[in-house]
Amino acid sequence: MSAPPASQPTVLDEIVAGVLEDLDVRRAATSEADLRAALADVDAPRDPMPHFRDAASSVIAEVKRKSPSKGELADIPDPAALAREYAAGGAAAISVLTEQRRFSGSLEDLRAVRAAVDVPLLRKDFIVTRYQLLEARAAGADLALLIVASLPGDLLDRLHDYARELGLTVLVEVHDEAETERAVELGAELIGVNARNLKTLAVDPDTFGRLAPLVPADRVLVAESGIAGPTDVQRFVDEGARAVLVGEALVKQGAPRDAVAAMTGLTR
Numbered sequence: 001m002s003a004p005p006a007s008q009p010t011v012l013d014e015i016v017a018g019v020l021e022d023l024d025v026r027r028a029a030t031s032e033a034d035l036r037a038a039l040a041d042v043d044a045p046r047d048p049m050p051h052f053r054d055a056a057s058s059v060i061a062e063v064k065r066k067s068p069s070k071g072e073l074a075d076i077p078d079p080a081a082l083a084r085e086y087a088a089g090g091a092a093a094i095s096v097l098t099e100q101r102r103f104s105g106s107l108e109d110l111r112a113v114r115a116a117v118d119v120p121l122l123r124k125d126f127i128v129t130r131y132q133l134l135e136a137r138a139a140g141a142d143l144a145l146l147i148v149a150s151l152p153g154d155l156l157d158r159l160h161d162y163a164r165e166l167g168l169t170v171l172v173e174v175h176d177e178a179e180t181e182r183a184v185e186l187g188a189e190l191i192g193v194n195a196r197n198l199k200t201l202a203v204d205p206d207t208f209g210r211l212a213p214l215v216p217a218d219r220v221l222v223a224e225s226g227i228a229g230p231t232d233v234q235r236f237v238d239e240g241a242r243a244v245l246v247g248e249a250l251v252k253q254g255a256p257r258d259a260v261a262a263m264t265g266l267t268r
């Protein structure tokens with residue numbers, strides 16, 4: 001499936017437009033100076049990289065209620081309780097979707113999870129401004145997602161630098177060859193290959209195997225999206241993934257702790 005012509009907005013364009021509107025509301029309530037002041041009260045950022053480098057396979061378990069491609073996935077009244085299950089199952093990190101309109105997430109979810117677990121936390125959102133990175137760190141995130149497809153020109157470089165200044169580990173997300181080269185040039189340490197094309201929402205499970213050879217061995221690769229269970233995890237680990245990012249398969253079933261445990265510790 002190919003992307004629509006540039007004149008028509010893609011799903012990604014529409015999501016980012018909504019994110020910017022919501023951002024205006026938050027900015028009116030909380031200034032950048034307020035966020036900066038709040039940084040003094042948060043714990044130093046946790047570094048997830050040693051776990052990703054050392055463990056046979058790491059799981060980044062996601063708190064995800066809803067998505068534009070699948071609609072309602074799970075009712076998650078208590079994200080902190082779900083996060084505790086993930087941590088007990090051995091999750092190396094926890095991803096919290098904070099986008100509101102399409103994913104029903106919030107920074108409130110991130111703060112609730114932060115108060116409940118010690119594992120590194122990823123703010124999963126469509127980050128296109130420095131303000132959102134500040135928000136992430138002030139809410140206790142240790143990692144932030146930057147999606148190459150949504151960051152034209154040198155915006156990616158500038159946000160990547162700023163995130164690192166804040167002490168955040170950046171997960172740089174790619175979906176094709178050109179984006180992967182961009183991430184490698186940028187010096188990204190942690191590169192996520194999303195099997196889902198965010199412009200069309202189509203999933204292609206062969207994406208990881210195609211792009212992984214373009215990434216030098218000193219970087220850490222994460223396979224993202226459409227991972228149903230340990231068999232899929234093993235496949236991506238065999239193709240060079242050090243970590244997998246899993247949402248739907250974990251939120252949709254009743255034993256998230258066991259589901260995470262079954263995906264960790266596979267052999268390389």
Ligand SMILES: O=P(O)(O)OC[C@@H](O)[C@@H](O)c1c[nH]c2ccccc12
Nearest residue numbers: 194224225226227245246247248249
């Ligand atoms: O629920 P899944 O298919 O296991 O996917 C999780 C994660 O990869 C997906 O939520 C995701 C990957 N990159 C994103 C960027 C924005 C929003 C969501 C995502």
